[in-house]
Amino acid sequence: HVQLVESGGGSVRPGGSLRLSCEASVDGYASYCIGWFRQAPGKEREAVAAICTGDGRAYYHDSENDSGKGRFTSSRDNAKTTVYLQMNSLKPEDTGLYYCAADPSCRGIFDLWGQGTQVTVS
DSSP: OOEEEEEOOEEEOTTOOEEEEEEEEOTTGGGOEEEEEEEOTTSOOEEEEEEETTTOOEEESSHHHHTTOSSEEEEEEGGGTEEEEEEOSOOGGGOEEEEEEEETTSSSOOOEEOOOEEEEEO
């Protein structure tokens, strides 16, 4: 059964942290790219980060995260076929429904989506 299951969302105060998990049950997991997206109320869905499960390279929509100075960090544990999004120094504008999605060919086409996990910062 092919699926992605997110967890780890919740309600936190500004400045708090959360770690989202995305457990993947997919064939060929080790060669996937897993992306993180979020959708705030009344806004379009936006990309947050992506990680290659093979070599662990991570990419971020916010360039500050690429430099290690940002607030979000994506990682993976291939033994658990799970990808994580560590979110620190959370802001109210980070509120939204967070999804993970799988891109089997790492070409930016995400064709398998999880159900989402809610993050509320207030």
